[in-house]
Amino acid sequence: DAGITQSPRHKVTETGTPVTLRCHQTENHRYMYWYRQDPGHGLRLIHYSYGVKDTDKGEVSDGYSVSRSKTEDFLLTLESATSSQTSVYFCAISERAGGSSYNEQFFGPGTRLTVL
Amino acid sequence: EDKVVQSPLSLVVHEGDTVTLNCSYEVTNFRSLLWYKQEKKAPTFLFMLTSSGIEKKSGRLSSILDKKExxxxxxxxxxxxxxxxxxxxxxxxxxxxxxxxxxxxxTKLSVIP
Structure with missing residues:
Protein backbone atom coordinates (compact mmCIF):
# COMPACT_ATOMS: atom_id res chain seq x y z
CA ASP A 1 0.00 0.00 0.00
CA ALA A 2 1.10 3.53 -0.75
CA GLY A 3 2.38 5.28 2.37
CA ILE A 4 -0.48 7.65 3.03
CA THR A 5 -1.90 8.46 6.44
CA GLN A 6 -4.70 10.78 7.40
CA SER A 7 -5.38 12.33 10.77
CA PRO A 8 -7.62 12.36 12.58
CA ARG A 9 -9.48 9.29 11.35
CA HIS A 10 -12.70 10.37 13.04
CA LYS A 11 -13.81 13.76 14.29
CA VAL A 12 -17.01 15.21 15.68
CA THR A 13 -17.21 18.96 15.88
CA GLU A 14 -19.75 21.72 16.23
CA THR A 15 -20.99 24.17 13.64
CA GLY A 16 -18.81 27.25 13.39
CA THR A 17 -15.60 25.70 14.70
CA PRO A 18 -12.44 25.51 12.59
CA VAL A 19 -11.22 22.06 11.60
CA THR A 20 -7.95 20.96 10.02
CA LEU A 21 -7.41 17.57 8.45
CA ARG A 22 -3.94 16.33 7.70
CA CYS A 23 -2.67 14.09 4.93
CA HIS A 24 0.85 12.75 5.22
CA GLN A 25 2.70 10.74 2.58
CA THR A 26 6.03 8.94 2.62
CA GLU A 27 6.17 8.31 -1.15
CA ASN A 28 7.64 11.69 -2.13
CA HIS A 29 4.90 12.05 -4.75
CA ARG A 30 4.45 15.49 -6.24
CA TYR A 31 0.67 15.57 -6.61
CA MET A 32 -1.81 15.48 -3.75
CA TYR A 33 -5.60 15.74 -3.73
CA TRP A 34 -8.45 16.16 -1.27
CA TYR A 35 -11.84 14.57 -2.02
CA ARG A 36 -15.08 14.28 -0.16
CA GLN A 37 -17.41 11.32 -0.53
CA ASP A 38 -21.12 11.58 0.12
CA PRO A 39 -24.00 9.19 -0.57
CA GLY A 40 -25.54 9.95 -3.92
CA HIS A 41 -22.62 12.11 -5.04
CA GLY A 42 -19.63 9.85 -5.17
CA LEU A 43 -16.12 11.25 -4.83
CA ARG A 44 -15.73 14.96 -5.55
CA LEU A 45 -12.50 16.91 -5.75
CA ILE A 46 -12.11 19.74 -3.23
CA HIS A 47 -8.56 21.01 -3.83
CA TYR A 48 -5.35 19.66 -5.21
CA SER A 49 -1.65 20.44 -5.13
CA TYR A 50 0.91 20.08 -7.90
CA GLY A 51 3.90 20.99 -5.77
CA VAL A 52 4.97 22.70 -2.57
CA LYS A 53 2.94 25.92 -2.21
CA ASP A 54 1.17 25.17 -5.53
CA THR A 55 -2.51 24.48 -5.09
CA ASP A 56 -5.71 24.93 -7.03
CA LYS A 57 -9.45 24.56 -6.56
CA GLY A 58 -11.52 21.55 -7.46
CA GLU A 59 -15.21 21.06 -8.06
CA VAL A 60 -16.42 21.72 -4.49
CA SER A 61 -13.90 24.13 -2.97
CA ASP A 62 -16.25 26.63 -1.32
CA GLY A 63 -15.75 26.67 2.46
CA TYR A 64 -12.39 24.89 2.26
CA SER A 65 -8.78 26.03 2.11
CA VAL A 66 -5.56 24.04 1.77
CA SER A 67 -1.89 24.45 2.40
CA ARG A 68 1.20 22.53 1.41
CA SER A 69 4.41 23.79 2.98
CA LYS A 70 6.37 20.58 2.38
CA THR A 71 6.13 17.68 -0.04
CA GLU A 72 4.83 15.15 2.47
CA ASP A 73 1.99 17.13 4.06
CA PHE A 74 -1.24 18.50 2.61
CA LEU A 75 -3.64 20.19 5.01
CA LEU A 76 -7.35 20.76 4.47
CA THR A 77 -8.99 23.44 6.61
CA LEU A 78 -12.64 24.13 7.17
CA GLU A 79 -12.53 27.70 8.49
CA SER A 80 -16.01 27.53 10.01
CA ALA A 81 -17.52 24.07 9.78
CA THR A 82 -21.13 23.63 8.66
CA SER A 83 -23.40 20.60 8.81
CA SER A 84 -23.21 20.31 5.01
CA GLN A 85 -19.51 19.51 5.42
CA THR A 86 -20.29 16.31 7.27
CA SER A 87 -18.65 13.75 5.02
CA VAL A 88 -15.85 11.26 4.56
CA TYR A 89 -12.70 13.00 3.37
CA PHE A 90 -10.07 11.17 1.34
CA CYS A 91 -6.60 12.29 0.47
CA ALA A 92 -4.93 10.91 -2.66
CA ILE A 93 -1.44 11.10 -4.12
CA SER A 94 0.00 10.65 -7.58
CA GLU A 95 3.58 10.40 -8.74
CA ARG A 96 3.06 11.94 -12.15
CA ALA A 97 0.09 13.75 -13.61
CA GLY A 98 1.20 15.28 -16.85
CA GLY A 99 3.33 14.98 -19.92
CA SER A 100 3.18 11.74 -21.81
CA SER A 101 2.03 9.59 -18.92
CA TYR A 102 -0.43 9.71 -16.14
CA ASN A 103 -0.10 7.77 -12.96
CA GLU A 104 -3.05 6.52 -11.02
CA GLN A 105 -4.02 8.15 -7.75
CA PHE A 106 -3.59 6.21 -4.51
CA PHE A 107 -5.98 6.95 -1.69
CA GLY A 108 -5.48 7.37 2.03
CA PRO A 109 -7.71 5.63 4.60
CA GLY A 110 -10.12 8.54 4.96
CA THR A 111 -11.38 10.81 7.74
CA ARG A 112 -14.98 10.67 8.86
CA LEU A 113 -16.06 14.17 9.91
CA THR A 114 -19.35 14.90 11.60
CA VAL A 115 -20.43 18.51 12.11
CA LEU A 116 -23.25 18.88 14.62
CA GLU B 1 -20.15 20.01 -17.42
CA ASP B 2 -18.08 16.84 -17.21
CA LYS B 3 -19.90 13.72 -16.15
CA VAL B 4 -19.31 10.03 -15.63
CA VAL B 5 -22.34 7.75 -15.45
CA GLN B 6 -22.20 4.19 -14.15
CA SER B 7 -24.80 1.50 -14.52
CA PRO B 8 -26.34 -0.34 -12.92
CA LEU B 9 -26.23 1.46 -9.57
CA SER B 10 -26.47 -1.83 -7.76
CA LEU B 11 -26.33 -5.47 -8.67
CA VAL B 12 -26.85 -8.73 -6.77
CA VAL B 13 -25.43 -11.94 -8.20
CA HIS B 14 -24.63 -15.45 -7.04
CA GLU B 15 -21.12 -16.78 -6.67
CA GLY B 16 -19.80 -18.03 -9.97
CA ASP B 17 -21.81 -15.61 -12.10
CA THR B 18 -20.18 -13.27 -14.59
CA VAL B 19 -20.99 -9.57 -14.31
CA THR B 20 -20.49 -6.56 -16.56
CA LEU B 21 -20.33 -3.06 -15.13
CA ASN B 22 -20.81 -0.08 -17.40
CA CYS B 23 -19.29 3.38 -17.45
CA SER B 24 -20.04 6.18 -19.92
CA TYR B 25 -18.22 9.48 -19.82
CA GLU B 26 -18.30 13.01 -21.15
CA VAL B 27 -15.02 14.55 -20.01
CA THR B 28 -13.34 17.56 -21.58
CA ASN B 29 -9.60 17.07 -22.28
CA PHE B 30 -10.05 13.37 -21.58
CA ARG B 31 -6.83 11.42 -21.03
CA SER B 32 -7.72 8.05 -19.54
CA LEU B 33 -10.37 6.01 -17.78
CA LEU B 34 -9.72 4.46 -14.37
CA TRP B 35 -11.49 1.78 -12.37
CA TYR B 36 -11.32 1.49 -8.59
CA LYS B 37 -12.72 -1.01 -6.10
CA GLN B 38 -14.01 0.34 -2.80
CA GLU B 39 -14.85 -1.89 0.10
CA LYS B 40 -15.57 -0.28 3.47
CA LYS B 41 -12.46 1.84 3.21
CA ALA B 42 -10.38 3.72 0.65
CA PRO B 43 -10.71 3.06 -3.09
CA THR B 44 -8.06 0.74 -4.44
CA PHE B 45 -6.82 1.01 -8.01
CA LEU B 46 -7.77 -1.67 -10.55
CA PHE B 47 -7.12 -0.47 -14.09
CA MET B 48 -6.18 2.55 -16.14
CA LEU B 49 -7.21 2.53 -19.81
CA THR B 50 -5.77 5.00 -22.25
CA SER B 51 -6.05 3.33 -25.66
CA SER B 52 -9.27 2.30 -27.28
CA GLY B 53 -9.93 -1.38 -27.89
CA ILE B 54 -7.10 -2.78 -25.78
CA GLU B 55 -8.29 -5.07 -23.02
CA LYS B 56 -6.58 -5.00 -19.67
CA LYS B 57 -6.77 -8.09 -17.48
CA SER B 58 -5.97 -8.97 -13.92
CA GLY B 59 -7.05 -12.42 -12.87
CA ARG B 60 -10.81 -12.66 -13.18
CA LEU B 61 -11.20 -8.94 -13.88
CA SER B 62 -10.90 -7.33 -17.27
CA SER B 63 -11.73 -3.96 -18.73
CA ILE B 64 -11.87 -2.28 -22.10
CA LEU B 65 -12.30 1.27 -23.36
CA ASP B 66 -14.18 2.52 -26.41
CA LYS B 67 -13.06 6.12 -27.04
CA LYS B 68 -15.36 6.51 -30.01
CA GLU B 69 -18.48 5.65 -28.04
CA THR B 107 -21.91 0.38 -8.90
CA LYS B 108 -22.55 -1.57 -5.72
CA LEU B 109 -21.95 -5.26 -6.38
CA SER B 110 -23.17 -7.84 -3.90
CA VAL B 111 -22.14 -11.46 -4.44
CA ILE B 112 -24.14 -13.97 -2.44
CA PRO B 113 -23.03 -17.56 -1.78
Whole structure:
Protein backbone atom coordinates (compact mmCIF):
# COMPACT_ATOMS: atom_id res chain seq x y z
CA ASP A 1 0.00 0.00 0.00
CA ALA A 2 1.10 3.53 -0.75
CA GLY A 3 2.38 5.28 2.37
CA ILE A 4 -0.48 7.65 3.03
CA THR A 5 -1.90 8.46 6.44
CA GLN A 6 -4.70 10.78 7.40
CA SER A 7 -5.38 12.33 10.77
CA PRO A 8 -7.62 12.36 12.58
CA ARG A 9 -9.48 9.29 11.35
CA HIS A 10 -12.70 10.37 13.04
CA LYS A 11 -13.81 13.76 14.29
CA VAL A 12 -17.01 15.21 15.68
CA THR A 13 -17.21 18.96 15.88
CA GLU A 14 -19.75 21.72 16.23
CA THR A 15 -20.99 24.17 13.64
CA GLY A 16 -18.81 27.25 13.39
CA THR A 17 -15.60 25.70 14.70
CA PRO A 18 -12.44 25.51 12.59
CA VAL A 19 -11.22 22.06 11.60
CA THR A 20 -7.95 20.96 10.02
CA LEU A 21 -7.41 17.57 8.45
CA ARG A 22 -3.94 16.33 7.70
CA CYS A 23 -2.67 14.09 4.93
CA HIS A 24 0.85 12.75 5.22
CA GLN A 25 2.70 10.74 2.58
CA THR A 26 6.03 8.94 2.62
CA GLU A 27 6.17 8.31 -1.15
CA ASN A 28 7.64 11.69 -2.13
CA HIS A 29 4.90 12.05 -4.75
CA ARG A 30 4.45 15.49 -6.24
CA TYR A 31 0.67 15.57 -6.61
CA MET A 32 -1.81 15.48 -3.75
CA TYR A 33 -5.60 15.74 -3.73
CA TRP A 34 -8.45 16.16 -1.27
CA TYR A 35 -11.84 14.57 -2.02
CA ARG A 36 -15.08 14.28 -0.16
CA GLN A 37 -17.41 11.32 -0.53
CA ASP A 38 -21.12 11.58 0.12
CA PRO A 39 -24.00 9.19 -0.57
CA GLY A 40 -25.54 9.95 -3.92
CA HIS A 41 -22.62 12.11 -5.04
CA GLY A 42 -19.63 9.85 -5.17
CA LEU A 43 -16.12 11.25 -4.83
CA ARG A 44 -15.73 14.96 -5.55
CA LEU A 45 -12.50 16.91 -5.75
CA ILE A 46 -12.11 19.74 -3.23
CA HIS A 47 -8.56 21.01 -3.83
CA TYR A 48 -5.35 19.66 -5.21
CA SER A 49 -1.65 20.44 -5.13
CA TYR A 50 0.91 20.08 -7.90
CA GLY A 51 3.90 20.99 -5.77
CA VAL A 52 4.97 22.70 -2.57
CA LYS A 53 2.94 25.92 -2.21
CA ASP A 54 1.17 25.17 -5.53
CA THR A 55 -2.51 24.48 -5.09
CA ASP A 56 -5.71 24.93 -7.03
CA LYS A 57 -9.45 24.56 -6.56
CA GLY A 58 -11.52 21.55 -7.46
CA GLU A 59 -15.21 21.06 -8.06
CA VAL A 60 -16.42 21.72 -4.49
CA SER A 61 -13.90 24.13 -2.97
CA ASP A 62 -16.25 26.63 -1.32
CA GLY A 63 -15.75 26.67 2.46
CA TYR A 64 -12.39 24.89 2.26
CA SER A 65 -8.78 26.03 2.11
CA VAL A 66 -5.56 24.04 1.77
CA SER A 67 -1.89 24.45 2.40
CA ARG A 68 1.20 22.53 1.41
CA SER A 69 4.41 23.79 2.98
CA LYS A 70 6.37 20.58 2.38
CA THR A 71 6.13 17.68 -0.04
CA GLU A 72 4.83 15.15 2.47
CA ASP A 73 1.99 17.13 4.06
CA PHE A 74 -1.24 18.50 2.61
CA LEU A 75 -3.64 20.19 5.01
CA LEU A 76 -7.35 20.76 4.47
CA THR A 77 -8.99 23.44 6.61
CA LEU A 78 -12.64 24.13 7.17
CA GLU A 79 -12.53 27.70 8.49
CA SER A 80 -16.01 27.53 10.01
CA ALA A 81 -17.52 24.07 9.78
CA THR A 82 -21.13 23.63 8.66
CA SER A 83 -23.40 20.60 8.81
CA SER A 84 -23.21 20.31 5.01
CA GLN A 85 -19.51 19.51 5.42
CA THR A 86 -20.29 16.31 7.27
CA SER A 87 -18.65 13.75 5.02
CA VAL A 88 -15.85 11.26 4.56
CA TYR A 89 -12.70 13.00 3.37
CA PHE A 90 -10.07 11.17 1.34
CA CYS A 91 -6.60 12.29 0.47
CA ALA A 92 -4.93 10.91 -2.66
CA ILE A 93 -1.44 11.10 -4.12
CA SER A 94 0.00 10.65 -7.58
CA GLU A 95 3.58 10.40 -8.74
CA ARG A 96 3.06 11.94 -12.15
CA ALA A 97 0.09 13.75 -13.61
CA GLY A 98 1.20 15.28 -16.85
CA GLY A 99 3.33 14.98 -19.92
CA SER A 100 3.18 11.74 -21.81
CA SER A 101 2.03 9.59 -18.92
CA TYR A 102 -0.43 9.71 -16.14
CA ASN A 103 -0.10 7.77 -12.96
CA GLU A 104 -3.05 6.52 -11.02
CA GLN A 105 -4.02 8.15 -7.75
CA PHE A 106 -3.59 6.21 -4.51
CA PHE A 107 -5.98 6.95 -1.69
CA GLY A 108 -5.48 7.37 2.03
CA PRO A 109 -7.71 5.63 4.60
CA GLY A 110 -10.12 8.54 4.96
CA THR A 111 -11.38 10.81 7.74
CA ARG A 112 -14.98 10.67 8.86
CA LEU A 113 -16.06 14.17 9.91
CA THR A 114 -19.35 14.90 11.60
CA VAL A 115 -20.43 18.51 12.11
CA LEU A 116 -23.25 18.88 14.62
CA GLU B 1 -20.15 20.01 -17.42
CA ASP B 2 -18.08 16.84 -17.21
CA LYS B 3 -19.90 13.72 -16.15
CA VAL B 4 -19.31 10.03 -15.63
CA VAL B 5 -22.34 7.75 -15.45
CA GLN B 6 -22.20 4.19 -14.15
CA SER B 7 -24.80 1.50 -14.52
CA PRO B 8 -26.34 -0.34 -12.92
CA LEU B 9 -26.23 1.46 -9.57
CA SER B 10 -26.47 -1.83 -7.76
CA LEU B 11 -26.33 -5.47 -8.67
CA VAL B 12 -26.85 -8.73 -6.77
CA VAL B 13 -25.43 -11.94 -8.20
CA HIS B 14 -24.63 -15.45 -7.04
CA GLU B 15 -21.12 -16.78 -6.67
CA GLY B 16 -19.80 -18.03 -9.97
CA ASP B 17 -21.81 -15.61 -12.10
CA THR B 18 -20.18 -13.27 -14.59
CA VAL B 19 -20.99 -9.57 -14.31
CA THR B 20 -20.49 -6.56 -16.56
CA LEU B 21 -20.33 -3.06 -15.13
CA ASN B 22 -20.81 -0.08 -17.40
CA CYS B 23 -19.29 3.38 -17.45
CA SER B 24 -20.04 6.18 -19.92
CA TYR B 25 -18.22 9.48 -19.82
CA GLU B 26 -18.30 13.01 -21.15
CA VAL B 27 -15.02 14.55 -20.01
CA THR B 28 -13.34 17.56 -21.58
CA ASN B 29 -9.60 17.07 -22.28
CA PHE B 30 -10.05 13.37 -21.58
CA ARG B 31 -6.83 11.42 -21.03
CA SER B 32 -7.72 8.05 -19.54
CA LEU B 33 -10.37 6.01 -17.78
CA LEU B 34 -9.72 4.46 -14.37
CA TRP B 35 -11.49 1.78 -12.37
CA TYR B 36 -11.32 1.49 -8.59
CA LYS B 37 -12.72 -1.01 -6.10
CA GLN B 38 -14.01 0.34 -2.80
CA GLU B 39 -14.85 -1.89 0.10
CA LYS B 40 -15.57 -0.28 3.47
CA LYS B 41 -12.46 1.84 3.21
CA ALA B 42 -10.38 3.72 0.65
CA PRO B 43 -10.71 3.06 -3.09
CA THR B 44 -8.06 0.74 -4.44
CA PHE B 45 -6.82 1.01 -8.01
CA LEU B 46 -7.77 -1.67 -10.55
CA PHE B 47 -7.12 -0.47 -14.09
CA MET B 48 -6.18 2.55 -16.14
CA LEU B 49 -7.21 2.53 -19.81
CA THR B 50 -5.77 5.00 -22.25
CA SER B 51 -6.05 3.33 -25.66
CA SER B 52 -9.27 2.30 -27.28
CA GLY B 53 -9.93 -1.38 -27.89
CA ILE B 54 -7.10 -2.78 -25.78
CA GLU B 55 -8.29 -5.07 -23.02
CA LYS B 56 -6.58 -5.00 -19.67
CA LYS B 57 -6.77 -8.09 -17.48
CA SER B 58 -5.97 -8.97 -13.92
CA GLY B 59 -7.05 -12.42 -12.87
CA ARG B 60 -10.81 -12.66 -13.18
CA LEU B 61 -11.20 -8.94 -13.88
CA SER B 62 -10.90 -7.33 -17.27
CA SER B 63 -11.73 -3.96 -18.73
CA ILE B 64 -11.87 -2.28 -22.10
CA LEU B 65 -12.30 1.27 -23.36
CA ASP B 66 -14.18 2.52 -26.41
CA LYS B 67 -13.06 6.12 -27.04
CA LYS B 68 -15.36 6.51 -30.01
CA GLU B 69 -18.48 5.65 -28.04
CA UNK B 70 -17.09 7.18 -24.78
CA UNK B 71 -17.69 3.97 -22.91
CA UNK B 72 -15.90 1.42 -20.75
CA UNK B 73 -16.88 -1.90 -19.23
CA UNK B 74 -15.50 -3.88 -16.33
CA UNK B 75 -16.04 -7.62 -16.45
CA UNK B 76 -15.72 -9.96 -13.50
CA UNK B 77 -15.90 -13.67 -14.22
CA UNK B 78 -16.56 -16.46 -11.71
CA UNK B 79 -17.52 -13.96 -9.04
CA UNK B 80 -16.66 -14.59 -5.40
CA UNK B 81 -18.04 -13.10 -2.21
CA UNK B 82 -14.80 -11.14 -1.92
CA UNK B 83 -15.75 -9.23 -5.06
CA UNK B 84 -18.57 -7.56 -3.15
CA UNK B 85 -17.75 -3.87 -3.19
CA UNK B 86 -18.54 -0.57 -4.84
CA UNK B 87 -16.79 -0.24 -8.19
CA UNK B 88 -15.91 3.30 -9.19
CA UNK B 89 -15.17 4.59 -12.64
CA UNK B 90 -13.31 7.88 -13.18
CA UNK B 91 -12.37 9.96 -16.19
CA UNK B 92 -8.96 11.63 -16.04
CA UNK B 93 -8.63 15.00 -17.66
CA UNK B 94 -5.85 17.53 -17.93
CA UNK B 95 -6.35 20.72 -15.95
CA UNK B 96 -4.26 23.51 -14.51
CA UNK B 97 -1.00 22.01 -13.30
CA UNK B 98 -2.25 18.47 -12.98
CA UNK B 99 -4.53 15.71 -14.15
CA UNK B 100 -7.73 15.38 -12.20
CA UNK B 101 -10.40 12.71 -11.91
CA UNK B 102 -14.15 12.98 -12.30
CA UNK B 103 -15.82 10.01 -10.62
CA UNK B 104 -19.07 8.27 -11.28
CA UNK B 105 -21.35 7.40 -8.39
CA UNK B 106 -20.33 3.77 -8.44
CA THR B 107 -21.91 0.38 -8.90
CA LYS B 108 -22.55 -1.57 -5.72
CA LEU B 109 -21.95 -5.26 -6.38
CA SER B 110 -23.17 -7.84 -3.90
CA VAL B 111 -22.14 -11.46 -4.44
CA ILE B 112 -24.14 -13.97 -2.44
CA PRO B 113 -23.03 -17.56 -1.78
Missing amino acids: LFSILNITATQTGDSAVYLCAGAYSGAGSYQLTFGKG
